[in-house]
Amino acid sequence: MATTTARRASKAGSDVLTLVSIGMLFFMAMVVFILARWGNLKLNGRYPVSTLTFVAILFTSGLDVGLIMFPLTEFPVYADIQKNSEYAFTNPLAIEFGFWGFLVWAIYFVTCFYFCAIEPKVKFFEIALVKWSNNIVIIGTCAFTAHLLFANLSWYLPEIAAGDGFPWYYALIVGATILFSVYSSTDIKFVKILSLSSGGLFFALIIGLGSVALLSDKVSASDYLSTLPLLTNYFAHLDRFILPINDYHAFYLFWWFAWSIMIGQFTARFVGNMSTLKLFLCMLIWPSLSIGLWFSVLYVFHLKGLQTTGFINLAMVFVGIVFVINSLDSLIRLYSDNLNLTVARFGRYKYIGLHAFLMMLLTVLFSLQFIKIQWVGALVIGISLCCFVYILLGKHQQPLPKTKALVSMPSNRK
Secondary structure (H helix, E strand, C coil), rough: CCCHHHHCCCCCHHHHHHHHHHHHHHHHHHHHHHHHHHHCEEHHHHHHCHHHHHHHHHHHCCHHHHHHCCCHEEEEEHHCCCCCHHCCCEEEEEHHHHHHHHHHHHHHHHHHHHHHHHHHHHCHHCCCHHHHHHHHHHHHHHHHHHHHHHHHHHHHHHHHHHCCCCCHHHHHHHHHHHHHHHHHCCCCHHHHHHHHHHHHHHHHHHHHHHHHHHHHHCCCCCHHHHHHHHHHHHHHHHHHHCCCCHHHHHHHHHHHHHHHHHHHHHHHHCCCCHHHHHHHHHHHHHHHHHHHHHHHHHHHHHCCCCCCHHHHHHHHHHHHHHHHHEEEEEEEEHHHHHCCCCHHHHHHHHHHHHHHHHHHHHHHHHHCCCCCHHHHHHHHHHHHHHHHHHHHCCCCCCCCCCCCCCCHCCCCCC
């Protein structure tokens, strides 16, 4: 099963579950505080873009191959409430959406707002120890993304498996993906191209798989109409998804935390003249709608027992690889800028060789379980709490004026 590696890595003790619970409660409290205090504040990043382009950059850089490849392997697990009774409170589609959609994007909102509005004044991430910890997070999560691609290829491309030997073909696919990602990170012009193209390919995949299902004799349009409402059960049980349901849910939350600081840094660059409230809505609603549509199509495949062999699997792998390239491009660009490991310093060929070697090495270490994503997520929670304490201790001036409250709704003040 494609997510066997992930589930094996998800075993957690009570202390780990407590840590991720503290992280979730802290970030949810920050969402409320930010919206109440600075809801109308106008935000602009270093490279402001249109709202449409920002949403595309957010969606495609904030997700990876797991979105494409995990659901079909997870639906049966969530449906088997005899073995997994903790999932009995709602349906498998709502569970899957809860692990990927809506509320967890609020974590990204907090970090994006912080890096766009507060970090330029606070400069917490310029402290040497914090700077190095931050880049360790980025590099580690970057490699974990490539590892997930490697771990899932056997489920989607079993015909090129190497039997009991080493899966060289899978390694070549992942290696080529890493090389392409490093190359694209050499020029910022690729950001918009990758984001818009991967977003377009994702929607084409939704339409394509939905159409294939309708052409079968097992699926009708009414099946989709009856499946989509199942997503509302997520909102009916929203409180159940704030704290970890089990170890596997905790694994997912750590995974989201691991991404959050770097996605916040990256997306904050592209915020274009939008209020804090608009940023919040964009970051929660639009990605969640896309995810909900995709999961609904896959859930119909699951319920009707439709196979995704052949061309369908190839299409899913292709889009998944594009997602990985987009994510790695964003993350490599971010940590290379932070650590001055840039093309300007090393030249194009040395730059490509350095970052390709680093990513491939760390991908192997993740595959061998020498590094776990939970460790990276725990480090992010620790950094976030330290940042909050740093601000409370008043090591700087007031980061933002108090008059930017959502509840006051000013119409003529900046």
